[in-house]
Amino acid sequence: MLIRRVTIAILLIAASAAAASFPPINYRHRTLANGLEVYSIEDHATPTVAINVWYRVGSKNDPEGRSGFAHLFEHIMFKATAHMKSEMLDRLTEDVGGMNNAYTHPDRTVYYEVIPSNYLQTLLWAEGDRMGALTVDEANFKSERDVVKEEYRFRVLAPSYGRFNNSLSKDSYAVHPYKRPGIGSIENLDASTLADVQAFHSTYYRPDNAVLIVAGDFDPKQFDTWVDRYLGSVPKPTTEIPRVTVKEPARTEEKHFAEHGANVPLPAVGLTWLIPPAQSDDTEALQVASTILSDGDSSRLYQSLVYKKQLAQSANANADTREDTGLFTVTAVMAGGKKPEDGIAALRQEIDALGAKAVTSAELDKAKNLIITGALRERETNDGKASALGEAITQFHDAAYVNRGLERLQAVTAADVQRVVKKYLVDAKAVVITYTQEAK
Amino acid sequence: MKATFLTAAALSLALHPAIAQVETTPPPPAAPRQLQIPKPVEKTLSNGLRVIVIEKKGVPLVAARLLIKNGGEADPANLAGLADTTASLLTKGTTTKSAEEIARGIEALGATLDTGAGWDESSADVSVMSSKLPQALGFLADVVRHPTFKQEEIDRLRQQNVDALSVAMKQPGRLASFVMAHAIFGTTRYGHYLGGTPESLTRIKRDDIVDFHNEYYRPSNAILILGGDIAPAQAFAIAQERFGGWKGAPEVARVLARANEFPSPHVIVVDMPAAGQAAVVAGRPGLRRADPAYYLSLVTNSILGGGYSSRLNEEIRIKRGLSYGAGSSFDLRRDVGPFTATVQTKNESAGEVAGLVVDELNKLGTTPVEDAELGPRKAVLIGGFGRQLETNAGIVGRIGTLALYGLSLDEINRYISGVQGITAADIQKFAAAHLGGNDASIVIVGDAKKFLPTLQQRFKNVEVIPIDELDVNSPTLRKAK
Numbered sequence: 012m013l014i015r016r017v018t019i020a021i022l023l024i025a026a027s028a029a030a031a032s033f034p035p036i037n038y039r040h041r042t043l044a045n046g047l048e049v050y051s052i053e054d055h056a057t058p059t060v061a062i063n064v065w066y067r068v069g070s071k072n073d074p075e076g077r078s079g080f081a082h083l084f085e086h087i088m089f090k091a092t093a094h095m096k097s098e099m100l101d102r103l104t105e106d107v108g109g110m111n112n113a114y115t116h117p118d119r120t121v122y123y124e125v126i127p128s129n130y131l132q133t134l135l136w137a138e139g140d141r142m143g144a145l146t147v148d149e150a151n152f153k154s155e156r157d158v159v160k161e162e163y164r165f166r167v168l169a170p171s172y173g174r175f176n177n178s179l180s181k182d183s184y185a186v187h188p189y190k191r192p193g194i195g196s197i198e199n200l201d202a203s204t205l206a207d208v209q210a211f212h213s214t215y216y217r218p219d220n221a222v223l224i225v226a227g228d229f230d231p232k233q234f235d236t237w238v239d240r241y242l243g244s245v246p247k248p249t250t251e252i253p254r255v256t257v258k259e260p261a262r263t264e265e266k267h268f269a270e271h272g273a274n275v276p277l278p279a280v281g282l283t284w285l286i287p288p289a290q291s292d293d294t295e296a297l298q299v300a301s302t303i304l305s306d307g308d309s310s311r312l313y314q315s316l317v318y319k320k321q322l323a324q325s326a327n328a329n330a331d332t333r334e335d336t337g338l339f340t341v342t343a344v345m346a347g348g349k350k351p352e353d354g355i356a357a358l359r360q361e362i363d364a365l366g367a368k369a370v371t372s373a374e375l376d377k378a379k380n381l382i383i384t385g386a387l388r389e390r391e392t393n394d395g396k397a398s399a400l401g402e403a404i405t406q407f408h409d410a411a412y413v414n415r416g417l418e419r420l421q422a423v424t425a426a427d428v429q430r431v432v433k434k435y436l437v438d439a440k441a442v443v444i445t446y447t448q449e450a451k
Numbered sequence: 452m453k454a455t456f457l458t459a460a461a462l463s464l465a466l467h468p469a470i471a472q473v474e475t476t477p478p479p480p481a482a483p484r485q486l487q488i489p490k491p492v493e494k495t496l497s498n499g500l501r502v503i504v505i506e507k508k509g510v511p512l513v514a515a516r517l518l519i520k521n522g523g524e525a526d527p528a529n530l531a532g533l534a535d536t537t538a539s540l541l542t543k544g545t546t547t548k549s550a551e552e553i554a555r556g557i558e559a560l561g562a563t564l565d566t567g568a569g570w571d572e573s574s575a576d577v578s579v580m581s582s583k584l585p586q587a588l589g590f591l592a593d594v595v596r597h598p599t600f601k602q603e604e605i606d607r608l609r610q611q612n613v614d615a616l617s618v619a620m621k622q623p624g625r626l627a628s629f630v631m632a633h634a635i636f637g638t639t640r641y642g643h644y645l646g647g648t649p650e651s652l653t654r655i656k657r658d659d660i661v662d663f664h665n666e667y668y669r670p671s672n673a674i675l676i677l678g679g680d681i682a683p684a685q686a687f688a689i690a691q692e693r694f695g696g697w698k699g700a701p702e703v704a705r706v707l708a709r710a711n712e713f714p715s716p717h718v719i720v721v722d723m724p725a726a727g728q729a730a731v732v733a734g735r736p737g738l739r740r741a742d743p744a745y746y747l748s749l750v751t752n753s754i755l756g757g758g759y760s761s762r763l764n765e766e767i768r769i770k771r772g773l774s775y776g777a778g779s780s781f782d783l784r785r786d787v788g789p790f791t792a793t794v795q796t797k798n799e800s801a802g803e804v805a806g807l808v809v810d811e812l813n814k815l816g817t818t819p820v821e822d823a824e825l826g827p828r829k830a831v832l833i834g835g836f837g838r839q840l841e842t843n844a845g846i847v848g849r850i851g852t853l854a855l856y857g858l859s860l861d862e863i864n865r866y867i868s869g870v871q872g873i874t875a876a877d878i879q880k881f882a883a884a885h886l887g888g889n890d891a892s893i894v895i896v897g898d899a900k901k902f903l904p905t906l907q908q909r910f911k912n913v914e915v916i917p918i919d920e921l922d923v924n925s926p927t928l929r930k931a932k
Contacts, residue, residue, distance in 0.1 A: 034510070034511070056509055057487070057837065057840075057841055058483070058484035058486055059837065094474075094475045094476065095477075098760070098769065101760050102827075103477060105758060105759055105760050105827070105831055106760070106826075106830060107827070107830050108830040108831065108833050108834025108835075109834055110834070110838070125838060127480075127484075127837075128484060129481040129482060129483045129484065130480045133477045133478050133479070133480055136474065136478055137477060153772070154769075155772065156772070157772030157773070158768055158772045158774070161772070161773065161774050161795070161797065162775040164727055164728040164775075164797055165775045165795050167727070168727025168728055169622065169623055169726065169727040169728040169795060170622060171618050171621050171622065228484065273725045273727060274622075274723075274725055274726075274727075275621075276617040276618055276620075277614060277617065277618060306558070307554060307563070308542070308550070308551075308553075308558070309551065309555040310558075314551065317611075318550070318551070318607070321607065321610065324611060324614045324615060324618075344618075346610065346611070346614055347610070347613065347614045373559065376559065377558050377561070380558075380559065380560060381558060381561050382561075383561060383580075384561035384563075384579070384580055387510055387511065387512050387580065388510075388578065390510055391509070391512065391841060391842045391843065392842060393841075451725075
């Protein structure tokens with residue numbers, strides 16, 4: 012028996028006097044008997060539909076000694092399934108004028124397609140099929156593993172700052188599996204087997220660990236029928252879904268790391284701090300802090316490090332909130348001839364300043380306007396709307412957050428920003444990373 | 452393990468009768484729905500500025516783009532990077548506002564303002580909430596009309612660009628594309644670097660920048676395109692208010708001395724022993740944007756290297772696991788732009804990959820494409836076109852390109868039929884004339900000792916330039932001894 016629950020969110024975001032009113036995302040929701048969560052956003056502006064399947068499994072679930080496996084598995088999901096041969100998903104999307112892709116996050120793996128809307132039924136069948144079973148063979152597995160090794164070289168080895176980006180999580184977490192790089196390593200990728208693939212699928216790729224989100228041009232009744240038929244029929248296993256329970260302890264001392272890369276003409280520096288899980292009440296204030304620090308040419312890091320002091324080639328801040336303990340990072344690539352220690356000191360100075368004195372209302376409003384305009388830009392497309400909703404569901408455990416989050420953002424005060432900067436950054440312990448050219 | 456897994460699945464099949472309904476083949480599509488193509492409307496202000504508006508309701512945002520119809524192609528021979536430097540400095544101070552005031556003002560609106568130069572155009576782009584368009588266009592007009600080009604800002608930008616180039620020169624892919632520009636264009640107008648080199652940037656003086664701005668930043672040499680949630684009448688009124696008083700300096704005809712002979716093809720290896728991966732690029736002169744073979748070039752490239760299931764990616768990634776991605780493109784410009792095919796692969800495979808690329812280039816000219824392949828590759832283009840029209844920036848970009856090259860804006864309504872009209876015979880003839888792999892230059896940047904023997908088995912006259920001897924300013928690409 013199907014339990015049907017329909018939620019329609021009609022929330023008009025009342026923006027601050029300075030900002031425009033914000034059109035909410037209206038969605039429908041129901042939970043199938045096999046546990047699959049289904050969300051849909053109807054919009055007939057274009058004859059396309061975006062399909063997202065969000066699995067609650069990410070790089071943090073990489074098996075021991077198999078760093079990079081969740082991501083390798085994501086690639087394998089485009090190979091043979093019960094009723095599709097390898098690359099058939101491309102035939103059903105790309106070949107008819109659609110597209111498909113996927114990404115692996117520390118907390119989740121997301122598969123998405125944008126297709127002409129008359130192919131919705133076809134693709135719901137395909138998503139149900141690959142949720143049901145994979146039948147990839149050894150040759151295809153090995154060939155795709157080689158592709159992922161090339162991706163590793165492309166992302167980590169070839170670019171000057173690939174290893175630096177990898178080191179941010181690696182050096183920042185003491186015990187949480189977030190410390191392992193999602194892209195893995197050549198050795199760990201080589202160690203993975205076809206048996207690992209089947210075990211991973213049966214453990215995590217199941218309806219009660221997935222969220223289906225469809226946005227665009229469809230008929231809701233027809234959609235419900237197809238979802239029941241193709242996804243409602245995927246069996247729900249009786250086994251437990253293993254979850255990561257490790258908790259990252261608070262830092263007790265500042266730690267310094269010296270990292271190196273092969274082609275590093277300008278050194279880079281980074282400072283990181285631990286921040287609470289995305290669901291924390293402090294998330295929006297941390298987002299505002301990171302926007303004030305580094306969004307645009309009027310941002311504090313750009314004005315100070317890049318423009319006035321000319322210490323850095325670029326400088327960035329990021330509030331990387333996750334399902335579990337996240338990271339606040341500030342990084343800079345030094346300008347030619349400038350010393351990394353001066354970059355670190357200047358980054359600290361900006362963090363301290365943000366903790367010492369409340370921001371002006373003009374600076375606060377600027378940050379909110381930038382975040383809201385960015386969110387609007389994301390919502391221009393069906394895929395962007397589906398993606399915003401998926402993030403609310405998986406990171407914030409609340410679909411309504413897709414609208415409520417922007418209300419919460421509007422409510423952030425200057426005192427909130429100052430408080431979270433003091434609490435999580437100024438009064439906490441940093442990890443400090445210096446990245447330079449390795450000895451030849 | 453696999454067998455065990457399948458048994459478990461079979462068991463659950465039996466327990467869930469619902470599954471019996473599931474088809475083993477995909478359900479067919481329903482009837483397609485028609486794509487709505489946006490309708491541009493335009494008017495020309497009395498000062499000659501062409502204003503184009505495309506209204507698109509929905510999200511309360513507008514994208515605005517001001518195009519100047521000259522870019523890097525107008526860089527004097529020894530001043531590579533002049534157009535880009537000029538455009539980048541627009542936001543760094545005007546007669547009434549400092550760089551910081553401009554940044555703070557535009558960002559207070561939640562807007563972005565980006566300026567830069569392409570090969571044939573210089574541009575200033577704004578993305579903003581509809582309700583704040585008048586103020587944002589005020590900033591756009593100010594930076595285009597009244598930049599001051601302070602020496603302090605010129606010096607700061609130069610240092611930043613020189614630093615950025617020092618990083619770019621260490622990336623195999625970036626360096627390969629620099630060297631390929633040399634290989635394809637020599638000393639013709641697209642043969643230098645859009646962003647300049649450390650040496651050319653040092654030669655650019657304030658007077659060069661002021662002259663470039665006076666000469667090209669004129670209302671009669673500009674186009675303003677606005678797309679999004681804005682009524683045309685309102686958009687025209689705002690454009691009139693912000694740009695109506697723009698006069699610009701009187702026009703002077705400048706003739707740039709340029710070679711017009713392309714170099715003959717060659718194979719160049721830049722030996723970078725520390726490269727984490729090799730970049731392999733094949734390239735040759737392609738087409739002008741206004742060439743009647745425009746649609747032919749699109750469909751041909753879609754088969755060869757446009758999109759995931761194109762032949763290059765199929766052969767190199769999907770079949771052989773040799774790369775994370777292989778692709779190609781025609782960069783269509785006012786004059787003949789480049790065709791390039793690009794792949795990154797582990798150093799050991801670079802020679803094999805170069806051979807595979809050349810084989811695919813040759814094959815298109817010798818063997819006709821089957822309908823079963825042609826139809827899907829056209830669908831890729833038509834679908835991509837539709838997705839581009841979903842965003843304001845996409846619409847403004849597409850209409851802006853038509854306007855820049857003096858093509859009819861109505862061309863946007865002919866895109867789908869233009870693509871659909873191409874036949875397999877057209878493609879074979881076109882590919883034989885424009886894509887023959889034996890006439891392409893090859894550039895590889897990587898750890899040469901790992902691939903040179905394989906490469907030399909296939910290609911004769913491979914020129915190897917050690918990274919320490921490379922000089923991207925020199926026509927020979929080598930430092931003077």
